[in-house]
Structure formats: C-alpha cells, structure tokens
Amino acid sequence: MTLVAFKALHIAALLLWCAGLLALPLVLERHHSHETQGRYARLRRFTHYGYIVVVTPAAVLAIAAGTALIWMRGVFVPWMFVKLLAVGALVAIHVYVGHTVLLMSERRGAHTPPPMWPVALAAGIVMLVILLLVLGKPALPDIAPDWLRTPRYRSLPFDATPN
Numbered sequence: 001m002t003l004v005a006f007k008a009l010h011i012a013a014l015l016l017w018c019a020g021l022l023a024l025p026l027v028l029e030r031h032h033s034h035e036t037q038g039r040y041a042r043l044r045r046f047t048h049y050g051y052i053v054v055v056t057p058a059a060v061l062a063i064a065a066g067t068a069l070i071w072m073r074g075v076f077v078p079w080m081f082v083k084l085l086a087v088g089a090l091v092a093i094h095v096y097v098g099h100t101v102l103l104m105s106e107r108r109g110a111h112t113p114p115p116m117w118p119v120a121l122a123a124g125i126v127m128l129v130i131l132l133l134v135l136g137k138p139a140l141p142d143i144a145p146d147w148l149r150t151p152r153y154r155s156l157p158f159d160a161t162p163n
C-alpha cells in the first residue's frame with residue numbers, strides 16, 4: 001500500500017511539474033516589453049503564482065517521493081542513475097524558467113524576453129528520455145570503475161576524529 005501511495009504521489013506530482021515546465025516557457029514567450037498594464041498583470045500573476053505555488057512544490061514532491069521509491073524498490077541500477085542525470089537537466093531548466101519569471105517583474109520595460117520555445121522543447125525532450133528510461137528499464141552496462149564499487153580498506157588520514 002505504501003509503495004502504491006508513494007508511486008501515485010510521484011506520478012501526480014511529476015505530471016504537474018512537467019506540465020508546468022512545458023506551459024510556463026510558452027506563457028513567458030507571450031510577454032513583451034510594450035504590452036498593456038492589464039495584459040502584463042495577467043501574465044505576471046499566472047507565471048509568478050504558477051511557479052511558486054504549483055510548479056516548484058510539485059517538483060519538490062516528485063523528487064522526494066522518487067527518492068523514497070529508490071529505496072523502496074531497491075533500484076540501484078544503471079538506468080536509474082542515467083535517469084537521475086536527466087532529472088538534473090530538468091532541474092536546470094526549472095531554475096532557468098524561474099530566473100526568467102523573476103526578470104519579467106524586476107526589469108519590466110527594460111527586459112527583452114529571450115525566446116522561450118526552445119526551453120519548452122528541451123524540457124519535452126528530457127521528459128521523453130526519462131519516460132523511455134523508466135518505462136523501458138533498459139539493461140545498460142555498469143561503467144563504474146572497480147575502485148568505486150569495492151571497499152578500499154584504507155584508514156582515515158588522521159589518528160582521531162577531530163572535535
């Protein structure tokens with residue numbers, strides 16, 4: 001039951017996170033420095049609250065539930081480590097989107113928004129890679145060198161534990 005609950009939480013949260021990482025760049029793309037006050041206020045509210053109230057908490061929940069699932073399912077396997085690398089890329093995209101949301105408010109008028117559709121495209125590609133890894137669970141070779149996988153039996157480089 002706990003496993004089902006954590007997996008359900010993981011999937012519900014990552015759906016929100018991924019939807020946000022596709023939607024927010026596309027909404028930011030609609031922002032222009034010469035738009036009317038009403039339109040600016042609408043876009044600003046949507047991106048600001050969307051980012052801090054929905055998308056970021058969903059990312060934290062997805063990552064926390066996913067981390068718990070690693071131990072519950074014992075998946076210390078190469079495809080999972082590649083998946084974590086891809087999740088790192090998704091987190092970098094998340095931070096970039098947040099930075100752009102912030103610039104929209106702090107440099108209003110002086111800020112020319114960068115093209116954001118490539119960001120949505122990159123997020124979509126990373127999500128696809130993650131889904132292929134997690135659903136296909138491919139048997140990837142373990143490329144970790146031997147010295148990383150076996151105990152070295154070396155003592156610490158000092159006599160006592162420092163206080």
Ligand code: HEM
Nearest residue numbers: 014018062063066067069070073075087127130131134135
């Ligand atoms: C740090 C972030 C993440 C961690 C630690 C993590 C970890 C995990 C683990 C351990 C499982 C269970 C695998 C199994 O039952 O064999 C899982 C399932 C899943 N994850 Fe993640 N995950 C993360 C982020 C994501 C993201 C960003 C996506 C999608 C874009 C995703 C998609 C899925 C899906 C679809 C499943 C269900 C797979 C199945 O039941 O066969 N995960 N995740």
